[in-house]
Structure formats: C-alpha cells, structure tokens
Amino acid sequence: MRTTQKLCAVLALVAVMVAAAGVARGGSNDDDKGEKAAKGKLPLVIGHRGASGYRPEHTLAAYKLAIGMGADYVEPDLVSTKDGVLVARHENEISATTDVENHPEFASRFRTKSIDGAPVSGWFTEDFALAELKALRATERIPELRLDNAAFDGLYQIPTLQEVIDLAKSAGVGIYPETKHPTYFDSIGLSLEEPLVATLRANGWSRKKAPVFIQSFEVSNLKELNRMTDAPLVQLLNASGKPYDFVLNGDPRTYADLATAAGLREIARYADGVGPNKNLIVPRDGSNHLLTPTTLVRDAHRADLVVHPWTFRNENFFLPEDFRHGNSAHPSYLRATGDSPGEYALFYRLGIDGLFTDNPDTAVATRVESFGDKGGGADDK
C-alpha cells in the first residue's frame, strides 16, 4: 500500500533527525490569558475530524468520542456525493479512509483525476450515490502511528452532514464544517456552498450566533458564503503555498501575505476568524525546534479576528523536538505520546481562541491546567 510506504519513509527520515528534547521557548501573553479567563471565554477545543487520535476519522464514533472528551465543536470536512449530498471525508478520494478497495462491485469506478492541479488516483465520492457510499466502512488513515485505531476498521459508515448536525445538537456542541476543494466541486457541477447553507438554515443554524464556524482554504468561496449566510466564517492559512482559487485567477498573494497584519485586515472584511497552521504562530527551524512566536495572534486580534490554529496531536511524530519525549532509539518512539500538554500550554499562553486537536481529552485537561475549571462551550462564543 502506497501510503504505508510513504509514511514509513517519512518515519525513517524523521527518526534520523531526532535529537534530545529541549525546553520550549516562546513568549507568553499573560494579559490575554487573564482577560480570557475573566470573561469565561476560554479557548475552544475543536475535535479535528472527531477524536481522530482514537477512532477512524470523520465517523460518528470519532465525533461522539470527541464530545465525550469535552470538545466544544466537532469538525466535519465536507465533500459531495454524485447526488449532491454533503458527507464527511477529508478528501473526495476515499481509498485511504474506507474499505472501497475491497468492494469488487465498485472496481470499475477507479479513476485518475486532477484535483487542485495534482493527479490523484482512486475512488471519488462524486462518483458514488449516497446509498452506495453507505455500503462502505471507514478505516484508520495512519495505522502505522495509530495501531489501536485499526481495531475499529470496518465498523462505521461515512456520515452525512445532517447526521453530524443531529449528533452535535443532541450533545449541545457546535460544528466546524470545512468546504474541501470548493473550486473543483464547482467545476463538476456539485457546488458545496448551496447545500451547506441550505442544510444549516434548515437546522436553524444560519445566524451570527449559531454554534457553527465554516472554514475554507480558498478565499472566493468564503466571500460568497459571506453573502449567503450570517454564520461565522474562518479563513484557513497554511504555512506555505497559496489558495487554489488564487492560483486559477492569477492573484499573486500567498498564505504568507494573507497572514500579515494587512492581509488579516483584508480577511476581516469577509470572515470572522483565521485558522492558521500552528507553525505560523510558533515557527520551527530546520531541525524541528521551536523559534520565537510571530505577531500573528496579536495582529489577528487587532483585526477583530479569532484565531484557531491546527493541528494538535499527541504523538512524538507530530511534535517539535522541544516537546518530544522518550527513548528516541525505541521502535515505538515516534508513535508514543510526547509532552503534548506542554505544547497546548504554550499556545494557550499565546492567547489563541481555540484549537483543532486529534486528542480533545488532552486539550481539555491542559485547558483546565492553564485557566482553571471554567469550561469552554459553543454557547459562550
């Protein structure tokens, strides 16, 4: 399996780079901390693809576990079926997160397509009716790192947006949907924004105070959404590259440009927050050590934007050297839990308004450590 080989290669490469863990640097902002605690507006814990550190991602089981661990919001990434139903998958290509390869009746649906300028081969949600997708079962994306999660392979269906909303409503939490590849879905006649807004409206979640944040890595569809709904919008910012709609329409700006003070003021004209790669807040050097924090949080707050960085994960593999822990020569080292509480505490000190995490239990426990036992909650926003 190609993904496995790729991951093993990455693991081997990172293992070579592993050095002794250091101490986190980074400034703190005690004013921000005090202010947040006083207002009871603690940083939101957003279950990234659910509690995907413990269950196959984007399943009702993963979302339920995130809620049980205290997440304030759960995050469904949204793609479209052939019949225009929004379902939760990180990509429209589903061979890495479902058992589609084991369904001979769908073998002829294998395709190679260009998605956002890159060739992708496999099976795509837009080639399946919802009823067909429901025959598939979810599988763990990274069993090499998350061995135990494979125990849940084959158990769970792909959920629809409506099923995620039903779960969130029953539990009293919010949802944080992401439109995936919106320009691509427009190009095949399956625009994401209309069914998303219609579904939110049908559920009474289209107002400014709705427990919803809609996120996108593209810009033009957020501007469009800003005209379609009052629900809060979040511009995602990556640590490199540029929005794919900018590539197509010749806009020279990059994510780095959007993350400047001027870029953030521009974003504030159509969005309510930014979701930056956490490396845009605390960069890492070439040896995976943390550098001095940037001014992104302060600049975004000055533009009246909330800041929800991603993605926080417990395994040493994903952590900077500063927060890795254990015997780096041991074969389990990279999948072992590092000092992720240290990483959460650092970002909480820097004044973020929420974060995306695969391990909501750790994020919530560290929030209690950092701010006291006040609890967050979708209704506080």
Ligand SMILES: [Ca+2]
């Ligand atoms: Ca996402």
Ligand SMILES: [Ca+2]
């Ligand atoms: Ca569209």
